[in-house]
Amino acid sequence: MTPSVPARPAPPAPPQGRRSAVTAADTEGTSEGVPLRPRTPPLAEPSAWHTLRLTVNGEPVTAQVESRLLLSDFLRDRLRLTGTHVGCEHGVCGACTVLLDGEPVRTCLTLAVQCEGADVRTVESLAPGDGPLTTVQRAFHECHGMQCGFCTPGFVMTATALTERPERPDEPQVADALSGHLCRCTGYRNIRRAVCQALDERFGK
Ligand code: FES
Ligand code: FES
Known part of the structure; x- marks a missing residue:
């Protein structure tokens, strides 16, 4: 479920030093007031x-x-x-x-x-709450198409788009779609197997 959208950030306060742009939200979850990532202050111009x-x-x-x-x-x-x-x-x-x-x-x-x-x-x-995994998610799970999982959301969304095409994409089209993703862990073989399994399930072998 999509959470409610936080209100527009407040315009920046006048500069008071290098840390003046760091808000409480920026340092949330840190113990020493060090921001998790650098943030730029909100633009003040209404037209922005x-x-x-x-x-x-x-x-x-x-x-x-x-x-x-x-x-x-x-x-x-x-x-x-x-x-x-x-x-x-x-x-x-x-x-x-x-x-x-x-x-x-x-x-x-x-x-x-x-x-x-x-x-x-x-x-x-794809699988909100405790709902069942989608065809693509289950295929990645069953084919061990992930290790650390950092790349997985991107692969899964591209594979989902492939399964939603009106006709089964051919091998070059699958290879072309997956070529836009990098994985540092798996060597890609199991990812290809997972996508093929999902396409088999969606379109038949
Ligand atoms: S973070 Fe967008 S393509 Fe790498
Ligand atoms: S599973 Fe680790 S980067 Fe792909």
């Missing part, structure tokens, strides 16, 4: 803010967002949907992949404002 309306995991979401806000940061920091992982942050690893109107996209290369009116699905949409 937009009202974004979209659907995330089947639920309508309305939020005030800066024009520069990445979809990955919107999902993870504003909606707390941290199943979308961020690795390279420049479109290479595929870990941040979600489905935008049914198509895999890299959220580290997508601005939140580009998703106005769109339907976004993250890995959290």
Whole structure:
């Protein structure tokens, strides 16, 4: 279930030193007041803010967002949907992949404002709560298609899009889709097996 969207961050206070932009939320979960990651202060210009309306995991979401806000940061920091992982942050690893109107996209290369009116699905949409695993998730589990799991949400969302095509993708199309994802652990063989198993189950052998 998509959590409620935190209100628009307050405009920045006048600079009072190097740490003035660090808010309580930034240091949450730390013991020494050290931010988990560096944050830039919110933009003060009203024209930099937009009202974004979209659907995330089947639920309508309305939020005030800066024009520069990445979809990955919107999902993870504003909606707390941290199943979308961020690795390279420049479109290479595929870990941040979600489905935008049914198509895999890299959220580290997508601005939140580009998703106005769109339907976004993250890995959290697949097996909510204690519900049964989807065909793709079960195939990854049964084929041991993961080790550390960092890359897995991206692979699973791309594989989900493959199973939702009207016709079974051929081998080159599967290879092309998976080539946009990097995994440092598995050697890819079991990931390929998992995707093939899911496609067999969806379309028949
Ligand atoms: S974090 Fe987006 S492609 Fe690597
Ligand atoms: S399972 Fe570790 S990076 Fe893929």
